[in-house]
Amino acid sequence: MKFFGSSIAVGAVCLCAATNVFGQACADVTASWTDGAGGGWTIAQDTSTGALTGLYGAPPGGACTQGQQYVITSGRYTGSGGFTATVLQTGAASGGSTNPNCAASITITGTMQGPACSSASVHWSNGVFSGGQTWSSQCLKPSGETIPTFDHWRAFSDTYPDTTLAVFNTYLTSGPSEFYGWGGHTLAETFPDPSVDSCYWFFSAIPHAANGYPAPAFILPDRIPAQYTDGIGADSATINYFRRTGKTPCSVTFYQTMNAVCPTGNQPYFHNTLRVEMGSSTITSTRGPSVPETKNWGTPAYVYQTIPALSFFAIGPM
Secondary structure, three states: EEEEEEEEHHHHHHHHHEEOOOOOOOOOOOOOOEEEOOOOEEEEEOOOOOOEEEEEOOOOOOOOOOOOEEEEEEEEEEEEEEEEEEEEHHHOOOOOOOOOOOOEEEEEEEEEEEOOEEEEEEEEEOOOOOEEEEEOOOOOOOOOOOOEEEEEOOOOOOOOOOEEEEEEEEEEOOOOOOOOOOOOEEEEEEEOOOOOEOOOOOOOOOOOOOOOOOOOOOEEOOOOOOOOEEEEEEHHHHHHHHHOOOOOOOOOOOOOEEEEEEOOOOEEEEEEEEEEEEOOEEEEEEEEEEEEEEEEEEOOOEEEEOOEEEEEEEOOOO
């Protein structure tokens, strides 16, 4: 997120996954799926081996008994969002008899897609008939984030190359399973609440900070646990401006909501308070419950010079 006042950036929050690949495919089939005929599939993926386990319940209608249960006897995640599995009637799979009104086995091959990996294009075959379907599942969202940890200071931007942006690492906490693979899922930040800007004053050349300008939505890479970074800070021109005009120490606070991007809209999963503090000789950045990160930077602010009956700021080039 970057927000600007005139031609001076007031601050920045840059969200990006570590190795953010916008073409990253969905990485985990684990979900409760509904197929195009109304059948229900409950699939779990072993994220270390890619093996699939689970059950299939036949849909209503047709000659097959509604609710006929099948079990996945073989299946795996094949990469690039793809998966394949074969199911057998549960009776036959356990050595019992087969329901003659239903297919003895069904083989499926599919590919997950969409911002939440909650849709899949699937081809099925039961040895006699075959066809294509679109599957859907509930949009999954993380249960939260871990406490962010400071990683490094980096350049604010190409325009402002000074290292005034504090980069924090954070990880997603568990989803539908402890080791769920969030690769391919899209996340986005929003700023629904007004910011608090103690640096602004009526004649400031930099307007009061807006709620925030969100960074583009980003797709998580295939990494367990899922990780991304967030950069918090103000650009050098902003820091120097508020120092020259005697406003430091001051701070700007933003209220960030992290969201899972779903077909029906954003689903919030975590809220953070982002804080940028500008001192006379230091800068400090904080993301949520992280430990505030402070460093000495730039030219210290000018101090008041006092003469009888008059106080003024000594303002000059920084």
